[in-house]
Amino acid sequence: MxxxxxxxxxxxxxxxxxxxxxxxxxxxxxxxxxxxxxxxxxxxxxxxxxxxxxxxxxxxxxxxxxxxxxxxxxxDAQTAREQMNELAGLRRGSVRLGATPTLCVSLVADVLAAFRREHPGVELHVTEGGSRFLVEALNENALDLALVVTRGVDPGVPGTELIPLLTEELVVVSAVGTGASESYTLEELARIPQVAFNRSYDLRVATDAAFSASGLKPVIAVEGAEMDAVLRFVERGLGVAVVPAMVVIDRPGLHSARLINPSLARTVNLARRDDVRPSAAAAAMQQFVFDAVDRLAAPGTVLARMVTPTPRVQ
Missing domain, CATH: 1.10.10.10 (Winged helix-like DNA-binding domain superfamily/Winged helix DNA-binding domain)
Structure with missing residues (x-):
């Protein structure tokens, strides 16, 4: 054969x-x-x-x-090519990064911009998808690294190492100028018309579970949208939405309020294969991810009270 x-x-x-x-x-x-x-x-x-x-x-x-x-x-053939490219000192090569939709519009944009400035000769390939899909792609060696989301205690995935990066609150966003509160309980939120994500989103699964556990049925104004559409609909005043805190960065048309009693949060992780040595480009990308997290969650920043970096051993 x-x-x-x-x-x-x-x-x-x-x-x-x-x-x-x-x-x-x-x-x-x-x-x-x-x-x-x-x-x-x-x-x-x-x-x-x-x-x-x-x-x-x-x-x-x-x-x-x-x-x-x-x-x-x-x-594996791509990995071999990348390791040969190490001899070029990151003047060429490529990195295949996967991320969830919510991270693509927040953390990933900052990471890629910084990486591109430092290593303009390295090709960047981004795959957007749910956390489970990204882990499967990583284990098939279709990705070098992935940024995935977990909540609570998630079972380990054979062949994959998860490095916790930060814990991020989920916040309630509304259009600026609508007189929104600075915080909402889950019960208060359930009575306000919402723009709800597609049910395939990890975020939608988490919020639905929270409402169900509290015996609440939220008022849905618009359902089934993707991330960019949800944010645009909220800016137009169609309703509020529950999103990760980092999504609100550089969105002056959105007002952010904390969700309390109970609060909801998620853990953002860097996923990588534990049986393959990363190429020089992938190792550099990993460090850029760490650096971006440290900048976003630094004391005194807008996100400092809603994003908590996780101590990590690299």
């Missing part, structure tokens, strides 16, 4: 986009060339990897089995 890297890359791309034509476009290949690569791989393995139909391509059971293996092989 001889699986070639270009065959695995083609297989992974078709599996990800679900369509041969779109996969060929992403790979800058003619579709017949892509089809020949997949056919050669299937012939070598002795079984089909895709169900082909007019609406696209879906994985067979063999394809589902091969996909995480292919992603790990491709990721």
């Amino acid at each position: 001889t699986m070639k890297m270009d065959q695995l890359r083609s297989f992974e791309t078709v599996a990800r986009v679900g369509h041969f034509t779109r996969a060929a476009e992403q790979l800058y290949l003619a579709q017949p060339s892509l089809s020949r690569q997949i056919a050669a791989l299937e012939a070598d393995l002795g079984m089909p990897l895709f169900h082909r139909g007019p609406s696209g391509a879906t994985l067979t059971s063999a394809g589902e089995l091969l996909l995480p293996i292919a992603r790990r092989i491709l990721g």
Whole structure:
């Protein structure tokens, strides 16, 4: 059996986009060339990897089995290239960083801006998704690092190390000038029209659980939006929303109030594989994350009372 890297890359791309034509476009290949690569791989393995139909391509059971293996092989090859790039002193290379949507609009933006200024030759690839999805991608070696969220005691994930960075309060945001309070109890919040996130958001799961535990049913004005839309709807006065404290940074159109009785919080973690030595670029990115957390939560800053850095051993 001889699986070639270009065959695995083609297989992974078709599996990800679900369509041969779109996969060929992403790979800058003619579709017949892509089809020949997949056919050669299937012939070598002795079984089909895709169900082909007019609406696209879906994985067979063999394809589902091969996909995480292919992603790990491709990721390991990328890691090898990154380690070779260490000889270039971070003048080139790449970092694949994953983060949840709420962190992409807060902490990640600061981290990437600082990293880019220091290492302009390093390519930055960002994947946005839920914490569970990001950990799976990390373990498939599709990411170098991930910023994920946990609450309470979360079970360990084999192969993944979680480094707690900070504990962040959830706050209630409303449009500036609406006469909002400086704090709300959960019971008070339940009576105010809210802009609610898509139910796939970790944040929505946490707030729904808090209301349910207190026997409360919140008033929902708008439901199902993504992060940017939620913040824009709140700025337009459609309702209030519960968001992490860091999201309010550089948002002058939003008023932030503390949530009390009970307060809600989450832990932001840096996730990394514990069985792979990070490339020089990934190690540098990790330090930029640590530095950004220290700046955001420094005494005297706007967030100092709502964000508590976690002592860490690097």
